[in-house]
Amino acid sequence: MNLKKSIEAFNEAKKYIPGGVDSPVRAFKSVGGTPPFIEKGEGAYIYDIDGNRYIDYVQSWGPLIFGHRDKDIEEAVIKAVKRGLSFGAPTLIETKLAKEIVELFESVDKIRFVNSGTEAVMSAIRVARGYTLKDDIIKFKGCYHGHSDSLLVQAGSGAATFGTPSSPGVPASLTNHTLLAEYNDIESVKRCFESSNNIACVIIEPIAGNMGLVPADEEFLKELRELCDKNETLLIFDEVMSGFRASLKGAQGITSVKPDMVTFGKVIGGGMPVGAFGGREEIMNRLSPEGDIYQAGTLSGNPVAMSAGFKAVRKLKENPSVYEDLERKAKKLMQGFKEAANERGISLQTEVRGSMFGFFFNSKPVKNFTDALSSDTDRFAVFHQEMLKRGVYLACSQFETGFISTAMDDKIIEETIQKAKEAMREVA
Numbered sequence: 024m025n026l027k028k029s030i031e032a033f034n035e036a037k038k039y040i041p042g043g044v045d046s047p048v049r050a051f052k053s054v055g056g057t058p059p060f061i062e063k064g065e066g067a068y069i070y071d072i073d074g075n076r077y078i079d080y081v082q083s084w085g086p087l088i089f090g091h092r093d094k095d096i097e098e099a100v101i102k103a104v105k106r107g108l109s110f111g112a113p114t115l116i117e118t119k120l121a122k123e124i125v126e127l128f129e130s131v132d133k134i135r136f137v138n139s140g141t142e143a144v145m146s147a148i149r150v151a152r153g154y155t156l157k158d159d160i161i162k163f164k165g166c167y168h169g170h171s172d173s174l175l176v177q178a179g180s181g182a183a184t185f186g187t188p189s190s191p192g193v194p195a196s197l198t199n200h201t202l203l204a205e206y207n208d209i210e211s212v213k214r215c216f217e218s219s220n221n222i223a224c225v226i227i228e229p230i231a232g233n234m235g236l237v238p239a240d241e242e243f244l245k246e247l248r249e250l251c252d253k254n255e256t257l258l259i260f261d262e263v264m265s266g267f268r269a270s271l272k273g274a275q276g277i278t279s280v281k282p283d284m285v286t287f288g289k290v291i292g293g294g295m296p297v298g299a300f301g302g303r304e305e306i307m308n309r310l311s312p313e314g315d316i317y318q319a320g321t322l323s324g325n326p327v328a329m330s331a332g333f334k335a336v337r338k339l340k341e342n343p344s345v346y347e348d349l350e351r352k353a354k355k356l357m358q359g360f361k362e363a364a365n366e367r368g369i370s371l372q373t374e375v376r377g378s379m380f381g382f383f384f385n386s387k388p389v390k391n392f393t394d395a396l397s398s399d400t401d402r403f404a405v406f407h408q409e410m411l412k413r414g415v416y417l418a419c420s421q422f423e424t425g426f427i428s429t430a431m432d433d434k435i436i437e438e439t440i441q442k443a444k445e446a447m448r449e450v451a
């Protein structure tokens with residue numbers, strides 16, 4: 024694999040951009056090697072500046088469910104661009120996309136668009152705090168909800184439920200309001216509620232995709248719902264990743280549990296920068312200018328981004344059967360990876376939810392972040408590098424999720440499995 028131009032480009036980028044990247048995970052720190060600089064994408068493939076072609080299982084970390092350069096989305100964007108890039112004024116397309124999402128999600132009466140998942144979660148938490156007049160929040164170890172201060176927390180010492188900053192620059196006074204629980208462990212949530220009677224919301228990825236792919240147990244979500252009701256705490260489902268990826272209704276198409284608020288991102292922008300947060304009318308109407316809770320954004324609801332997202336969501340709603348085919352291919356791929364590993368005496372845990380897939384180099388099932396951390400990340404790194412050399416672009420961390428796009432046919436899945444068999448030889 025010739026990466027000569029990417030190596031030069033990476034060195035050049037590092038002169039002007041910290042780490043040479045605009046988002047840390049892209050630097051390949053946890054898997055090693057030079058991240059290929061991408062020249063273009065077409066369908067299931069991306070091409071780097073050295074001319075190497077890769078089957079893309081990252082799809083910009085989820086948004087590109089139709090693969091690269093989907094003709095319908097591209098056409099919608101070009102049409103929008105020709106009417107102007109941005110107005111900072113209301114446009115019809117914002118209402119159209121809002122309507123599509125509100126009609127799909129029973130738990131969402133109203134929605135507001137922002138420019139990223141981070142902004143969606145940050146805003147949803149402010150609404151929850153303003154609506155309940157409580158300041159504390161509960162999050163789960165291993166769940167990632169973007170990089171706003173209150174959510175950059177790590178476990179405190181010992182049994183302490185209150186978090187401490189996981190990054191310099193986050194004041195402890197802020198993370199003092201964030202309690203940490205263990206995913207799929209209702210007792211740990213009860214301990215948080217015993218530590219504070221001031222909890223505005225619990226935020227959870229109902230299908231966790233940021234510790235690797237770890238779905239929440241149905242029973243756990245039901246008990247979480249009951250605990251929130253009992254304590255008059257709002258339950259926020261962070262579906263930035265799982266929304267429109269786990270099913271047409273995200274995790275809410277799979278679990279019977281209904282949240283009070285939902286955050287969205289990725290697919291709803293069709294590849295353009297869009298996030299959103301929504302919930303019941305009585306909650307969302309508290310938002311300025313209707314209500315008194317402030318939130319704003321220059322490019323929020325940008326008509327070009329809205330046009331991409333609207334076309335993506337419309338295509339999915341017009342053809343919901345894509346999810347069966349995406350899930351079938353995800354299961355086929357994971358079955359192939361598991362067989363490739365087992366042939367070499369390697370233990371691999373695999374998981375699939377709709378078009379999302381994950382695998383852990385681990386001998387035990389992974390139910391929470393502690394389990395995930397016990398995975399063999401060295402083996403993951405070797406596997407990632409060996410697959411990259413063979414033209415397969417997997418998420419560059421054990422603690423991420425992979426995606427199937429509609430641009431991937433069975434031949435591509437079978438080809439990937441064949442390459443996994445070769446790569447596992449090197450892993451062993």
Ligand code: KE4
Nearest residue numbers: 046048084139140141167168169261263264
């Ligand atoms: P953004 O601010 O990156 O658009 O969204 C933050 C976010 C919020 N909630 C969930 C469940 C998410 O998965 C994310 C972002 N996901 C990561 C990938 N695991 C983005 C990739 C990156 O950080 O570069």
